[in-house]
Amino acid sequence: MRTVPLTELAAVIRSKNAGPYELTLDIIFKREADYLFLKEAGFFTRELFARLYGIAPDQVLNVVYFDPAAAVKATLVRPLVSGALGDTDIYGAQQHAPLLALQVPSPGSGS
Secondary structure, three states: OOOEEHHHEEEEEEEEEEOOOEEEEEEEEOOOHHHHHHHHHHOOHHHHHHHHHHHHHHHHEEEEEEEEHHHEEEEEEEOOOOOOOOOOOOOOOOOOHHHHHHHHEEOOOOO
């Protein structure tokens, strides 16, 4: 199966705090068809996010497909409480980088 960078299909890839103990990752797709293709394939899983972020799958609290926005949202346990000594990203706004290099199955490439 041919793959493409997620950045080709997504209009928005971002991260942000979901409170002081959690981090949310948002992927909003340019085209609903691309979103639905990856949703139906079950591509975005707890295990995928755990592998990308080097954490245990139980540290990925949820993965939600949000059809009205053609978006995927994942919530992770933050490695450090926001603002704690050693926290280098108090707002959680720079944690989406692992998603920028992610290769996803190409819609229309077949299996």
